[in-house]
Amino acid sequence: MTQLASPPSPATAPAAGPSPAPRLQAPRRAAWLAAGAVLALVLAALLSVGLGTLRLDAFEAVRAVVAPDGGQVSTVVWSIRLPRIVVAMLVGGALAGVGVVMQAVFRNPLADPGVTGVSSGAAVGAVAGITLGLGGSLQWGVPVAAFAGSLAVALVLQAVLQANRGASTYTLILVGVSINAFAGAIISVLVANAHDDALARGAVFWLAGDLELRTWTHAAMAAGPVLVGLAVLRTRVRALDALLLGDDVAATSGYDVHRTRLVLLLVASLVTGAAVAVSGVISFVGLVVPHAVRLVIGAKHALLLPISVVCGALFLLLADTLARAASVSVVVQTGAVCAVVGAPVFLALLLSRRRA
Incomplete structure (x- = not known):
């Protein structure tokens, strides 16, 4: 199994040399990436507000958001477009943040929010x-x-x-594989026995992941678990750094490995469940975004986690905006755009890392 490149432990870290420049590069890159991602997220939100059957320029979009007047434009923006934008940002940030946690806990860059089977459990509940x-x-x-x-x-x-208590990460991955297989079988039975073809099509549509017709109700349902869960995970960044170095290093650093892993997986599972519940199963966000951010700024989770959350929100918002633009002529779901864009990007990242 491919493992993440880990930062050197204190015991093996090289002695301080005369050139501290390399140590300063990662924080500087992180600052630039964070600032660029936040700016891009704001611009992407404005673009998404103005896009649709009722086209708005940048000035009209800003005015509709900050000074709603109760007219048609304000109603469209606040009742239809903004809820969808907020849900996209919440779900994208949640999946990317959980992806960071999963990749650290399992010490595997191919881990994602669905590795433990939580996404599949949500899919079973939704299809039912x-x-x-x-x-x-x-x-x-x-x-x-x-x-x-x-x-x-x-x-x-x-x-x-x-x-x-002594279960390894490999055991947890196998448990996730079993849960995913079991959930897939249950979903097949439920869809095959739906008493109405329209319900079966609706279930298949949900499984592909989409943000159409999302309301403030959906945003409110996801906001609490996602924001609180990400805040809790943010307080565990040192534990994530320790787990990335291995269970033995984490234990000698003073962490109860079993308890720490249990808490991290529980919180990550709840965040994933809240996100998937309002969006359907959307792939590649929690896989590609943390992997790409890590290649730029390194594996220090105090920087990696929050920047990945912002970049994940940006990634999913852009994917949803592209899906909306394409849906004028054909039906294109947000999850399909994420897969079409995410698969080749992830392949390119893996190949470039292998050559490096």
């Missing part, structure tokens, strides 16, 4: 809710069912960790 008709009867029906599915898988994962 759709095929049972909850989407048409309850506004929160499908998101709540998806979050319940992700929570159930998170609890199973925690039970496995509690029962096997």
Whole structure:
């Protein structure tokens, strides 16, 4: 299994030399990347506000956001476009942040938010809710069912960790593979036995990941778990640095490896469940974004985690904006854009790293 390149431990770190310049490059690059990502996120949000059947220039978009007047333009922006933008940023930031955590916990650059099976659990809950008709009867029906599915898988994962205190990361990955396979079988049965073809199509559409018709209700449902969860993960950046160096190093650094891993995976699972519940299964955000950011600024999680969250929000917002632009003539889902863009980008990153 491919492992992440880890920063040198204090015991093996080279002695201070006469040239400290390389040590200053990563923070400087991180500062530039953070500033550029925040600026790009603001510009992307304005672009998304102005895009659609009702076209708005930059000035009109800003005025509609900061000074709504109750007219048609303000209604379209505040009722349709802004909720979708906020959900895209929340989901993108959540998936990228969780991707950072998973790649550190499993010491594998190919780990992503779905490696533990939490996304698949959310998919089972959502598909069950759709095929049972909850989407048409309850506004929160499908998101709540998806979050319940992700929570159930998170609890199973925690039970496995509690029962096997010495379980390695390889064991956890195999547990995730088993959960994903089991969830895939359940989803196939639910879709095949849907009593209405429209419900089956709705389930398949949800599984591909999309942000169409998202409202402030969806944004409110995701905001609490995502923001609180990311804040908790931000307080564990030193533990992530220690785990990246290996369990033995983390233990000698004073961390209870089992407890630390349990807390990190539980919080990451809840954040993933909240994100997937309102967006469907969207791939490559939690895989590509942390990997790309790490290549630029290194593996120090105090910088890597927050910058990856901003870049993840930007990535998904741009993907959703592109999906909206393409949907004028054909139906293109946000998840499909992420896969089409993310797959070749990730392949290019892997090849460039291998050549380096």
